[in-house]
Amino acid sequence: MYPLTGGFSPAALAMNASMSSLVSGSFSPRLVPTPQPSVSQPSVAPPAVKQEPGEHSGHEPSRKSASGAPREDERRPHIKKPLNAFMLYMRDERPKVVSQCKVKESATINQILGQRWHSLSKDQQAKYYELARKERLLHSKLYPNWSARDNYGKKKKRKRIKSESQLEADASDGFLPQTKKPRQDPPPAHTSHARPHLPQTNTMSHLTHTHLSQASPASSLDSPATPTTALASPAAPAATHTEHTHSSHSGRSSPSSEQLQPLSLTTKPHRTAPPLSRIPVTPGPPTAEPPFPHTPTSRSSLHCFISPPPTGPHTSSASSPPQSQPLSLRTTNRL
DNA sequence: GAGCCTTTGAAGAAT
DNA sequence: ATTCTTCAAAGGCTC
Numbered sequence: 001m002y003p004l005t006g007g008f009s010p011a012a013l014a015m016n017a018s019m020s021s022l023v024s025g026s027f028s029p030r031l032v033p034t035p036q037p038s039v040s041q042p043s044v045a046p047p048a049v050k051q052e053p054g055e056h057s058g059h060e061p062s063r064k065s066a067s068g069a070p071r072e073d074e075r076r077p078h079i080k081k082p083l084n085a086f087m088l089y090m091r092d093e094r095p096k097v098v099s100q101c102k103v104k105e106s107a108t109i110n111q112i113l114g115q116r117w118h119s120l121s122k123d124q125q126a127k128y129y130e131l132a133r134k135e136r137l138l139h140s141k142l143y144p145n146w147s148a149r150d151n152y153g154k155k156k157k158r159k160r161i162k163s164e165s166q167l168e169a170d171a172s173d174g175f176l177p178q179t180k181k182p183r184q185d186p187p188p189a190h191t192s193h194a195r196p197h198l199p200q201t202n203t204m205s206h207l208t209h210t211h212l213s214q215a216s217p218a219s220s221l222d223s224p225a226t227p228t229t230a231l232a233s234p235a236a237p238a239a240t241h242t243e244h245t246h247s248s249h250s251g252r253s254s255p256s257s258e259q260l261q262p263l264s265l266t267t268k269p270h271r272t273a274p275p276l277s278r279i280p281v282t283p284g285p286p287t288a289e290p291p292f293p294h295t296p297t298s299r300s301s302l303h304c305f306i307s308p309p310p311t312g313p314h315t316s317s318a319s320s321p322p323q324s325q326p327l328s329l330r331t332t333n334r335l
Numbered sequence: 336g337a338g339c340c341t342t343t344g345a346a347g348a349a350t
Numbered sequence: 351a352t353t354c355t356t357c358a359a360a361g362g363c364t365c
């Protein structure tokens with residue numbers, strides 16, 4: 001369900017959907033009324049601002065007020081990260097997958113969407129990249145002082161207790177057992193990391209006269225964090241079949257690949273290891289394996305996407321990303 | 336009820 | 351400069 005969004009139809013995503021649509025609901029799927037009374041939101045759905053109940057949770061020692069007074073961050077609303085291209089895509093496509101595949105589990109849906117994402121044409125992906133870029137731009141205008149770091153540690157992670165069988169599976173896999181490395185040390189590590197944390201007191205102060213309304217992001221691409229090149233995808237540069245894919249996705253240094261070669265992100269090796277624990281790594285002939293070998297047992301629904309994969313809209317005939325790149329291939333990094 | 340799962344991408348932290 | 355980690359969404363499931 002898309003609370004406020006008003007729904008982005010893929011079509012609506014089109015560039016022409018300039019600010020208005022963007023503003024209308026982009027990054028605040030389920031937002032909570034902005035707490036800033038003083039801030040007059042210019043007919044703009046405020047970005048995800050949310051007051052989290054257990055927010056304080058003891059992190060962020062850095063901004064603790066000596067006295068008993070409520071810490072600043074406690075009163076500050078939780079400003080969510082702007083959605084990236086894929087997230088925007090998911091938001092649009094999720095309902096379709098749900099209805100088509102009759103699945104409800106987000107994990108499964110996301111797997112399907114992940115595959116579909118790869119099968120998208122560059123143009124289609126570019127649409128979302130562009131949209132995401134606008135989102136970031138808008139977000140940075142709304143919250144100039146916001147930093148992704150602010151949200152670090154907001155999600156408390158629980159240590160997953162692996163079953164023996166799972167551990168075995170991991171072990172037998174032989175490599176990178178963990179998809180998400182269970183942190184040995186508490187996540188908010190950096191928070192305790194004495195760093196000059198910018199005083200975010202007035203996160204929204206700038207909003208008072210937000211240029212937002214006037215902002216035509218597309219034109220003001222000179223935003224700091226955003227790659228000027230529209231499609232600047234964090235992903236690999238050119239080389240349709242970039243195997244070596246930009247060893248790092250340090251997107252910021254974003255390649256200046258123009259629209260010609262928008263993004264070959266399709267081949268991007270994933271940082272987080274795929275569900276290896278469930279996907280038997282077959283040392284044998286890779287070709288023998290179907291594109292998506294053995295998906296999670298109970299996740300048969302993956303077929304939903306996998307079945308019709310043959311010829312995605314993406315012209316990339318040969319270099320075909322997803323199909324030719326079985327999940328097992330994307331094991332790469334993260335040692 | 337909090338957190339996990341699962342995906343990709345962005346950004347910050349760490350090396 | 352490169353690598354690693356966290357968080358965005360989301361809903362069923364697990365603890």
